[in-house]
Amino acid sequence: MTEEDKLLEEVTSAEYKYGFVTDIESDTIKNGLNEDVIRLISSKKNEPEWLLEWRLEGLKKFQQLVEPEWANVHYKKPDLQSISYYSAPKAKKTLNSLDEVDPELLKTFEKLGISLDEQKMLTGVAVDIIVDSVSVATSFKEKLGELGIIFCSISEAIQEHPELVRKYLGTVVPQSDNYYAALNSAVFTDGSFCYIPKGTRCPMELSTYFRINQAGTGQFERTLLIADKGSYVSYLEGCTAPSRDENQLHAAVVELIAMDEAEIKYSTVQNWYPGNKEGVGGVFNFVTKRGICHESAKISWTQVETGSAVTWKYPSCILKGDNSIGEFFSVAVTNNFQQADTGTKMIHIGKNTKSTIISKGIAAGESNSSYRGLVKIMKGAENARNFSQCDSLLMGDKSGSHTFPYIEVKNKTARIEHEATTSKIGEDQLFYCNQRGISTDAAIGLIVNGYCKDVLNQLPMEFAVEAQKLLSLSLEGSVG
Amino acid sequence: MKLQDKLINSFEKFGQSLSGSETDSLRKMRTEGIEVFKNLGFPTTKDEEWKYTSLNKCIKRDYDFGAEFSLDIRSEDVDRFLCTGIDSYKLVFVNGVFNASLSNTTQQDKFFVSNLKDAYEGNSELFNQYYGTIADKELSMVGLNTAYAQEGAFIHVKAGAVVDKLIQILYINSDSSRSMMNQARNLIIAEDRGEVQILERHQSLSDEYVFTNSVTEISVGNEANVKHFKVQNDIDTASLVDSTFVKQGTKSTALVDTFVFSGELTRNNLHFEFTGEHAEAHMDAITLLKGSSLVDHHTFVDHAVPNCQSFQMYKGIYDEKSKGVFNGKVMVRKDAQKTNAYQQNNNLLLSDFASIDTKPQLEIFADDVACSHGCTIGQLDEEALFYMQSRGIPLKEAKAFLMFAFAGDTLKNITIPELKEQLVNLVARELKVDLELN
Structure with missing residues (x-):
């Protein structure tokens, strides 16, 4: 067995390290999906009438749609009737300090290495933690409140800022957008809400951690982020889930609205449970993320995807306003039997709009990684500019890499560049490193990190560190 | 009656008209072909492979087929569309029927160039060995062609033979009284170390609508070399769906060059498959469009064995209301290590009404490969x-x-x-x- 084979062996045998179950009493409603369940969720959450109507509309749309099959992924379709659509920890009603948070829960976060205290003290990041759909602790809220920034769970926003939620909810991802977005519209239980007022620069990185905890529950968060005229916000999202044998469904919707001259930076590090070495279990990650840019606005998506058994995710930008900018930076790592079909859509509508796509796929074990992207230049989008680069790195001869870029141009002034490469780590590169005394192990680490550098550089510092840790976890043994 | 139903319903009568003149195996192939077409119908834009190209306009019209068309034609009308100033073998088809007087065929020991129908009668063994084995039978347009096709080029190059002259294949549609649908079928066999160069062209002379569904099968033996050039410069009432399938043996080289200048709708399906190692495939194309022409280039290169190379270069310039589509798919299967696949698609848009949809795809299952594609859309510097x-x-x-x-x-x-x-x-x-x- 060569050195490289040994490393690959180690890579493919790396187990998920976050597999544990937090023992918190949960309030779970009966499995199934129907109108009554939606009425129950709505009443449990004490929601206004219009939102119930909106949810029911979503359910109606959902019932008319069929599960999409075009993605390059193969899995047993989840039975949506056997999922419980509401699971909330029976936590104390109001929490003013961390002392009041369930100690079990705090331990969970400590295991994840995101202890709130540490986060608060050392990094100055405001963390809104969501465990099984209900926000249990929010920090730095007061400090943000002084600037007029609203950062809370979406249920709270529905109660306290219904006018904002009503105005923007579903404007970027309508209920009828796709199968899972419709499902989410009907049954979403919680998520984050953020509003940055005009001309405000959010002084800290806003951050949310999601955890799927209760066995057999699906997660349907809904995130709504509005950056008003001339504002700036950087938002971080991190996800982990404990080991579960049955596949769990995660169908979130994220809507970003960047008003004139606003800028939103949205970073995700996703390491949902990918299933074990035999490909049993793992999370189905079917997420709809989309942002709309008004005049001179900018939305930048950065994602590091290392988890989930099946990923189906296309963070998109609608460049509606003139001079707006959309960016997409992605690293997708798949191992064992993971499947990822991910990419982006850049819809150029306004004049002088620009978009950049950098996608790096790494496939190891028997996994399959696909890039699927659309760049669409509408007729009125004068001087639109796009640059796309999708690279794939294959490790081992059982993995597969695919690219499906769609480019549609209806304006002659558009300038589009697209390039894609597929390769493996060159023997000459390894040899060069070895020759200079760098072990194969460290060399692979260097090369992979260099390969992903374009994307990792886009992440805020706190996240970049964690993302590198995750890369090492996912490709353990081959990343230094 | 819809064209699709008409084609399905006429099949029985067509079969009867042939009875006795064809072998059972060919008959069976025809029946299987029409079954595939019956099941799938004409492709629609809901079909991923036809997402950007709608056949609606073409298939809404009524075409005559199976009818007797005038076969009169002046040789001057034909010469304009041939490559002149060069000695060549010629195969000329007028309204779908082989015209011996305008053609220049040959039957030598080493190779022969003739009409498919004649070849079938004289070489049924060879014919059976290759005919219908290279094309993808599961495609509806291929099924339709197989069901009805009778005439086309048949080129056979024996082992080690080099065809001394260019072979020109010309399909002329001259009937000015009726719209016509044609099913052209070419079979090209180059045995080991054989070499041949071919030029193919479809041309309408009248303003009547013409819809041609052409299928070409090319077998390239070990170390053989086949070059196939296609000139598509037809008038605005002519549409063409061309499906070309190439199967390559060890160390062989195949080239398909396509030059498109006009035509109402042109769809080129180009399918390369390697059966032996160290084979090399080239696909080049120029598309220069005006008016409201639509050209759709679909390539599929299947790297099933190691050490093969494929190169694609597609350049397009689109003016007025023309539309271009490019879909290039490279599949590298699990064992096809050391594959080198390169694909390039560059486009210039000259008008506000022109559009281009491009989808370069890579599907890779082997790790030791060098595969890349590049695609640009832009203007002149x-x-x-x-x-x-x-x-x-x-x-x-x-x-x-x-x-x-x-x-x-x-x-x-x-x-x-x-x-x-x-x-x-x-x-x-x-x-x-x-x-x-x-």
Whole structure:
């Protein structure tokens, strides 16, 4: 067995390290999906009438749609009737300090290495933690409140800022957008809400951690982020889930609205449970993320995807306003039997709009990684500019890499560049490193990190560190 | 009656008219073909492979088929569309029927060039060995062609033989009284170390609508070399769906060059498959479109064995209301290590009403490969234009020069000087510039 084979062996045998179950009493409603369940969720959450109507509309749309099959992924379709659509920890009603948070829960976060205290003290990041759909602790809220920034769970926003939620909810991802977005519209239980007022620069990185905890529950968060005229916000999202044998469904919707001259930076590090070495279990990650840019606005998506058994995710930008900018930076790592079909859509509508796509796929074990992207230049989008680069790195001869870029141009002034490469780590590169005394192990680490550098550089510092840790976890043994 | 139903319903009658003249195996193939077509129908835009190209306009019309068309034609009408100034073998089909007097066939020991129908009668063993084995039977357009096709080119190059002249295949549609649907079928067999060069063209002479569904099967033996050039410069009432399937043996080389200048709708399906190692495939194309023409290039290269190479270069210039589609798919299967696959698609849009949809795909299952694709859509370089103008070259000529240079790369694999000259002139004429290259 060569050195490289040994490393690959180690890579493919790396187990998920976050597999544990937090023992918190949960309030779970009966499995199934129907109108009554939606009425129950709505009443449990004490929601206004219009939102119930909106949810029911979503359910109606959902019932008319069929599960999409075009993605390059193969899995047993989840039975949506056997999922419980509401699971909330029976936590104390109001929490003013961390002392009041369930100690079990705090331990969970400590295991994840995101202890709130540490986060608060050392990094100055405001963390809104969501465990099984209900926000249990929010920090730095007061400090943000002084600037007029609203950062809370979406249920709270529905109660306290219904006018904002009503105005923007579903404007970027309508209920009828796709199968899972419709499902989410009907049954979403919680998520984050953020509003940055005009001309405000959010002084800290806003951050949310999601955890799927209760066995057999699906997660349907809904995130709504509005950056008003001339504002700036950087938002971080991190996800982990404990080991579960049955596949769990995660169908979130994220809507970003960047008003004139606003800028939103949205970073995700996703390491949902990918299933074990035999490909049993793992999370189905079917997420709809989309942002709309008004005049001179900018939305930048950065994602590091290392988890989930099946990923189906296309963070998109609608460049509606003139001079707006959309960016997409992605690293997708798949191992064992993971499947990822991910990419982006850049819809150029306004004049002088620009978009950049950098996608790096790494496939190891028997996994399959696909890039699927659309760049669409509408007729009125004068001087639109796009640059796309999708690279794939294959490790081992059982993995597969695919690219499906769609480019549609209806304006002659558009300038589009697209390039894609597929390769493996060159023997000459390894040899060069070895020759200079760098072990194969460290060399692979260097090369992979260099390969992903374009994307990792886009992440805020706190996240970049964690993302590198995750890369090492996912490709353990081959990343230094 | 819808064209689709008409085609399905007429099949029985068509079969009866042939009864007795064809073998059971061919008959069976025809029946299987019509079954596939019956099940799938004409492709629609809901079909991923036809997402950007709608056949609706073509299939809504009524076409005559199976009817007797006039076969009279003057040889001057034919000569205009042939590559002249060069000695060549010729296969001319008028309204779907082989015309012996205009053709120049040959039956030598080493190779022969003839009509498919004649070849079938004289060489049924060879015919059975290859016919219908290379094309993808599961495609509806192939099924339809297999069901009805009777005439086309048959070229057989025996082991070690080199065909001394260019072979020209010309399909002329001249009937000015009726719309016509044609099912052209070509079979090209180059055995080990055989070499052949072919030029194919479809041309309408009348304003009546013509819808051609052509299937070409090319078998390239070990170390053989086949070059196939397609000139698609038809009038605005002619549509063509061309499906070409190439199967390559060890160390063979195959080239398919496509030059498209007009036509209402042109769809080129190009399918390459390697059965032996160290084979090399080249696909080059120039598309220069105006009016409301639509051209859709679909390529599929299947790397099933190791050490093969494929190169694709597709260049397009789109003006007025024309539309271009490119979908290039490279599949590298699990064991196809050391594959080298390269794909390039560059496009220029000259008008506000022109559009281009492109989808370069890579599907890779082997890790030791070098695969890449590049795709650009843009305009002529302002600085280069300014530079040329500052040296006294008028804007119009400057643009044409740049466009010619842009498209010119794809002409590099043409080794017959006369053919190259003719194509260069065609490109120059389309770009409305006197290049004075002679």
